[in-house]
Amino acid sequence: MNSPLRVAMIGNGFMGATHSQGWRTAPRVFDLDLQPEMAVMVGRNPEKNAQLAAKWGWAEASEDFEAVLSRDDIDVIDIVTPGDLHHDMAIAALRAGKHVLCEKPLANTVEQAQEMADAAATARANGIVAMVGFTYRRVPAVAFARQLVERGAVGQIRQVRAQYLQDWLADPGSPLTWRLDKSKAGSGALGDIGAHAVDLAQFVTGLNLTEVSGVMETFVKERPVLAEGQGLSGSAGTETGPVTVDDYAAFHGRFDSGALGLFEATRFATGRKNALRLEVSGDKGSLAFDFEDMNVIEYYDATAPSTEQGFRRIFVTEAEHPYLEAWWPPGHGLGYEHGFSHQVRDLVQAIAAGEQATPTFDDGYQVQRVLDAVERSSARGSAWTATQ
């Protein structure tokens, strides 16, 4: 029997549900070197928290983050609160000697992100693992795309196109939620979904963005105040309030290799529900991914005979593909939440091996610098702005 790894999860919204699914499922599917235990879930509202903790499989419910942090029998703190709480919680947890998994964005400001990265570096010296939750890296098709780039399948990368397209704000009557409130969410389309596009592009290419020229927009500036409910939905009332975050952001970016990128994050792409897309073009080939068809990578081999070149639709469900050895036979696709099980697998195995897990807080900090540079560029009339 493996040693236990006792986990406390802080927060119980949408990401609480997905992380719970990950903690519950990973040890049932993968062979892990430590045995995760869902020890305690922390939330503000006692009743709701207790109910969800029981439903999602956490042994205990608590409203006291500090108390949980001081317990010796907790090894991992999994932070799934809104972004404005990440900084304080993650640093406190690292200082308390806990391994930390922190949802993205790492923080709501680049300064906070830097402090968190510094704290993670300090903790790392003590064998503490810190990871940021860019789970799209763990979609098998994305992980496989990274392998293709690493083996040289696309050659020298010239350009990158990354998009995260949604449409849930296209209707001017859809309500204000905390995600449209800058004081809580920090940023809108840029920080919430653009962050994924940035991390995805940097991860798959292995390149970092060094400067950007960006545009941010709020198409609909007033929306109905939310009567009740939270998250992405909720019924709208009759009063309106201001949208204080962007609902559209796009930018040109230059990578450290000289390659150019074109990025777009929007909630007005009518008909696109969750189209996180990436296309990487090189002199030997290219790759394309769309999360709306998440089990597929399209790969174009420009070194094939000219009459036989074409985008190849690779169904990433073979046992030899990343993470697939533990799942189903070829052709049996995975879904959105599998990335959270893969995240647990990789975090647990890193802790067991005493190794760093990726994406690191430095990776999260790098994304934050890019987002911050986009904001500053947008405020300066799209002037090119360094990410450092």
Added chain:
Amino acid sequence: MNSPLRVAMIGNGFMGATHSQGWRTAPRVFDLDLQPEMAVMVGRNPEKNAQLAAKWGWAEASEDFEAVLSRDDIDVIDIVTPGDLHHDMAIAALRAGKHVLCEKPLANTVEQAQEMADAAATARANGIVAMVGFTYRRVPAVAFARQLVERGAVGQIRQVRAQYLQDWLADPGSPLTWRLDKSKAGSGALGDIGAHAVDLAQFVTGLNLTEVSGVMETFVKERPVLAEGQGLSGSAGTETGPVTVDDYAAFHGRFDSGALGLFEATRFATGRKNALRLEVSGDKGSLAFDFEDMNVIEYYDATAPSTEQGFRRIFVTEAEHPYLEAWWPPGHGLGYEHGFSHQVRDLVQAIAAGEQATPTFDDGYQVQRVLDAVERSSARGSAWTATQ
């Protein structure tokens, strides 16, 4: 707290893994009226069985089916053994007053299936629920397709095309497995995957096949004997043995409404990994589904203005779509094994409500009659053969 519903699962192969995932996940995602408990898993090999039971989350492991059947604290028997064992186990379980979930095909012969359907009818009078595991009905896109047909979206159905295309036997060097041995598997492509195509077509259209004209073929008649391993994979040895089941089956079918169907089940469709496909054409519209793109239904509305008609790619991930109220926001696709969680939801809710669950053993028996008629037709030079 809901009353418990204690489950014993018999078998621990590929279907054991998927059913375990369903039992484990359904109560964490859906609000159920009974609380399933994974009480005991039954298998032949004590060591393997104990190891997998622990991994998959079963409280106990046992090698004694009869003993488990006699326990008062077991409410549901979930049968995931090879098809030759279904008949005896399911009837014994029903007679012992247990609710039964039985993997498809219901049995290896039509006579056995009939006896099982009769046993289920008898048990039904005592409040016992029996369900057969055609989980593809519970892919949200498929359940939604059924709703579209029910609301008249396709009008009078004229023709149906159903295919289950795989390619894992296209290589003549791939090994003999139990699925290629008639004594164990009962049938090959026809019974294993063609059964799904038949059930899918009958379910979505609401029509039953009454006669068929079929062809069965074994393209590769000798294959390397499997050195070790099981299921769908395994390394091949140097000896060869006979393939005693079909690796290709296709048939014309006539439905009770007069509509015609064209069915194909094959393991030689090179490049098609798990393409369970259905197209239903009516005088008002049509529907198309492909499991390789499982979160999508294509719907053609022939009553729209002629210039604006087109196959509409509906991403079946809205909260109002079947089963989706409990999962993720729009655009976050589900995977293969979600059907098993949905199956558990529907079975548990039916038991709680004292209602029949579908697909019933009668549905399984109807599929078996079709498969049997195809075999008889094939043996009679493709002569049209009644399913009754």
Added chain:
Amino acid sequence: MNSPLRVAMIGNGFMGATHSQGWRTAPRVFDLDLQPEMAVMVGRNPEKNAQLAAKWGWAEASEDFEAVLSRDDIDVIDIVTPGDLHHDMAIAALRAGKHVLCEKPLANTVEQAQEMADAAATARANGIVAMVGFTYRRVPAVAFARQLVERGAVGQIRQVRAQYLQDWLADPGSPLTWRLDKSKAGSGALGDIGAHAVDLAQFVTGLNLTEVSGVMETFVKERPVLAEGQGLSGSAGTETGPVTVDDYAAFHGRFDSGALGLFEATRFATGRKNALRLEVSGDKGSLAFDFEDMNVIEYYDATAPSTEQGFRRIFVTEAEHPYLEAWWPPGHGLGYEHGFSHQVRDLVQAIAAGEQATPTFDDGYQVQRVLDAVERSSARGSAWTATQ
């Protein structure tokens, strides 16, 4: 300046328009060794014929086939009349020493087709070229598919799926046209569009069908009598009349190599407008074509590394692809009628070279034997029926 090749076209319906486009365009795009001249167009209705001849670019109009046949200054007879006239016209033309291009189906009966093939063989000895108009062979993507099969890209072919799906009869109110009258059209879906699917499958695979088991159906047996107009459209009146041809045909077929084929021709596939499709599956790879995406071949290479296999969407518009050297840069797709220009090119070049052109009348006869066997099989309860 090249020697002229003087052409008379018999008929002026839909196929008259496409053939005219072919004769007019081919010498403007390709470098031909003879210079086609559009000498005379023959039709029954003097006014309509003269008007269309002028519009389409024919130097003269005539209502007298016999007179045209006797002219020394006519080298080629291009027959685009309904199928019941092909036999007499083609044989008369061949006997008159004219090269003949005859639209498909070669004839309305297998006996007529055989006599035509015999007449072509006799004429061939005198240097006369006879060709049947299966123009889909000359879609570049199809011609390229044949090249792929010839170079072994799919290996040993195991199974073939060929479909020709249309939907213009799905509405029970669409009118009777000559194509629904057996005395004129000879056959319905089977002969009109199924013929294309048969020729396509035999051409691309290089295999011939030797026996079939078929089903033919007329879903809608009475339709409104056509008030006026012709061809595929026309406004419907209030009387109804009997549909005397099939509107759906499907069959299993066995090729001379032992491979199996599944064929379907229908005018009830709601939403499918002109979906002539072919999929060829072998042990080394597979190919798929759909005329609704006519510039593309999908090719699956089963010899690639397992993680990198996938259907490759080859855009068949490179200069090295068949017929493309004379057209536009890569990515500039061709349309339906280009096949008719390619047909003219190949016919003219064969005549110039004194060589046989394909598809020959023997090829047309072979298709006719298959169609005839399907009809006989259908009449015999789908019993397997030899094509010879």
Added chain:
Amino acid sequence: MNSPLRVAMIGNGFMGATHSQGWRTAPRVFDLDLQPEMAVMVGRNPEKNAQLAAKWGWAEASEDFEAVLSRDDIDVIDIVTPGDLHHDMAIAALRAGKHVLCEKPLANTVEQAQEMADAAATARANGIVAMVGFTYRRVPAVAFARQLVERGAVGQIRQVRAQYLQDWLADPGSPLTWRLDKSKAGSGALGDIGAHAVDLAQFVTGLNLTEVSGVMETFVKERPVLAEGQGLSGSAGTETGPVTVDDYAAFHGRFDSGALGLFEATRFATGRKNALRLEVSGDKGSLAFDFEDMNVIEYYDATAPSTEQGFRRIFVTEAEHPYLEAWWPPGHGLGYEHGFSHQVRDLVQAIAAGEQATPTFDDGYQVQRVLDAVERSSARGSAWTATQ
């Protein structure tokens, strides 16, 4: 018999071939109110010009533009020379009282374009028609997209994405051609293909771009000197020379309505051959087009019931679709060069009716202003730059 409309075409490169196809085909397919006559083709090289004129169907060949301009029997001047010659030729032709069709881009500088637009306005007062050759407007799917926007199908447009993706420069070894020489081509990816994306977006939306923030790049700055040949291909020699135009351009644009656009023109999108793409997102729906699938519009109706929304793949081949009344039955797709026949149809009909034809020289001038603003913005560090 209609009155003749005598045409002189100036230039004989790639666009000469496509325009010839248009002049030759349009009167054979459409019913036109004037009868175009292909009178004379003008080129520099007498031998090549005479050979191509004969092949393409021009009655005469000439090397003397001035002489042709002075002929009374010429009604239309069709200019298909490189962009640096457009200005002088078009103005001279308009002053000579000829109708003018001028290939895009209208000119190589915005000043020239303005002078041409002024000249066209003057000529217009005398009943002279001037048209610029943005033929993609005449792809039926694009013309239909415009109709959908006009009828309000997408509602208020929020954002637009327009791309023109090619890959023929992705190989650093592909040679220098005149299109890479700024003195001849004026611009690179931006002017050659970006111009199409700009016109397409403005045409379909009915909106004009008022300011832009752009980036231009030359990824490969030296290429092998072209030994011989011209146009898009040619064999490369051993010397290299400088690429003096952009091979990548991208920009943010703001429309007069406040909508935002994201534009990209590139020759480094490996695997994309001629992907002119447009997506228009509004609060009632959206539209997507890709020239690589040119007979299709994807339309998303956001006013449909939430469970039944989806991108609808409309096959734009119905008789009621733009330009289709004269072509083939539904499902028989058109190709690239059909746009040139449609252009001839619309130009001839406008001349016959004494009406203005679109796109006008003003439309061409507007595109030129956008391209010029992108160049200026790029030179100013992507600062937002007005198009006026």
